[in-house]
Amino acid sequence: MNLIDSHCHVHFNAYKDDMDEVIKRTLEKGVFMITVGTQKDTSVKGLEVADKYEGMWAIVGLHPNHTTEQEFWDNDELPDGEQVTPKIKTRSERFDMDFYRDLTRHPKCIGIGETGLDYYRIPENVDRTEVMRVQEETVRAHFDLATEAQLPVSIHCRDAYVQQAELIREYTDAGKLARRGVIHCFTGTREEAQLFLDLGFSISFSGIVTFSKALQEVAKTIPIDKLLVETDSPYLTPTPDRGQRNEPWRVQYVAEKIAELKGLTVEEVAKQTVINTKNIFGLS
Numbered sequence: 001m002n003l004i005d006s007h008c009h010v011h012f013n014a015y016k017d018d019m020d021e022v023i024k025r026t027l028e029k030g031v032f033m034i035t036v037g038t039q040k041d042t043s044v045k046g047l048e049v050a051d052k053y054e055g056m057w058a059i060v061g062l063h064p065n066h067t068t069e070q071e072f073w074d075n076d077e078l079p080d081g082e083q084v085t086p087k088i089k090t091r092s093e094r095f096d097m098d099f100y101r102d103l104t105r106h107p108k109c110i111g112i113g114e115t116g117l118d119y120y121r122i123p124e125n126v127d128r129t130e131v132m133r134v135q136e137e138t139v140r141a142h143f144d145l146a147t148e149a150q151l152p153v154s155i156h157c158r159d160a161y162v163q164q165a166e167l168i169r170e171y172t173d174a175g176k177l178a179r180r181g182v183i184h185c186f187t188g189t190r191e192e193a194q195l196f197l198d199l200g201f202s203i204s205f206s207g208i209v210t211f212s213k214a215l216q217e218v219a220k221t222i223p224i225d226k227l228l229v230e231t232d233s234p235y236l237t238p239t240p241d242r243g244q245r246n247e248p249w250r251v252q253y254v255a256e257k258i259a260e261l262k263g264l265t266v267e268e269v270a271k272q273t274v275i276n277t278k279n280i281f282g283l284s
């Protein structure tokens with residue numbers, strides 16, 4: 001069975017001791033992957049790693065959490081009360097248009113992101129309005145580059161779906177973002193999903209859909225031709241492997257859950273999500 005993990009970070013430090021084994025293990029299971037950079041150095045590294053493997057591509061950009069310096073626990077991936085992952089300290093950067101424009105010329109660069117509005121992880125000791133302003137400015141820069149380079153965008157959004165959809169609408173109404181893109185790791189409501197479907201965007205589900213009842217109800221209603229699957233590895237490990245470091249091949253558990261929810265076979269979900277991912281990102 002072939003699948004594509006449409007969003008992972010398999011070139012991150014979490015794999016510094018065994019990255020090539022993890023990638024090979026994933027490819028041997030018939031799973032292709034799109035690995036996503038979140039700032040300058042990880043965007044460059046993602047392209048370098050993708051260049052070594054057939055069945056692997058990269059997306060480049062500056063994650064909204066990297067526009068503010070902060071520390072946080074990745075609690076969302078853990079069962080209640082557990083805190084086993086190391087605390088993440090983000091490094092703050094500003095979007096460097098010339099730098100990222102150069103990266104888009106790489107043959108394995110198939111998208112821009114992850115970019116978006118994240119109102120969930122704004123630290124308490126900073127000027128919230130200023131953080132939101134910088135996030136919006138950063139999203140606009142990504143949208144301008146995606147429009148210019150004719151690439152799709154990978155959207156990371158938390159607690160700001162309505163504002164995010166409005167920002168996208170401003171661009172699509174102006175004839176920009178022609179390639180559209182995907183809302184990665186969607187965790188919103190059915191109504192919020194519809195805002196993005198109406199804008200021509202697709203919805204991607206991560207391992208959260210294997211354990212969140214609310215999200216399962218939403219996933220049921222998303223048309224299969226608008227749906228992608230992902231792991232967001234090393235984060236968000238799906239059931240039944242919760243608590244372990246995630247790996248891209250576990251996208252199969254996401255596909256299995258989607259199949260169960262939609263009354264399809266896992267082969268049907270695999271086939272259609274591969275088609276969807278290839279169409280959005282222009283993979284051959």
Ligand SMILES: [Zn+2]
Pocket residue numbers: 114156157184185
């Ligand atoms: Zn994200």
Ligand SMILES: [Zn+2]
Pocket residue numbers: 007008009036114232
């Ligand atoms: Zn991510």
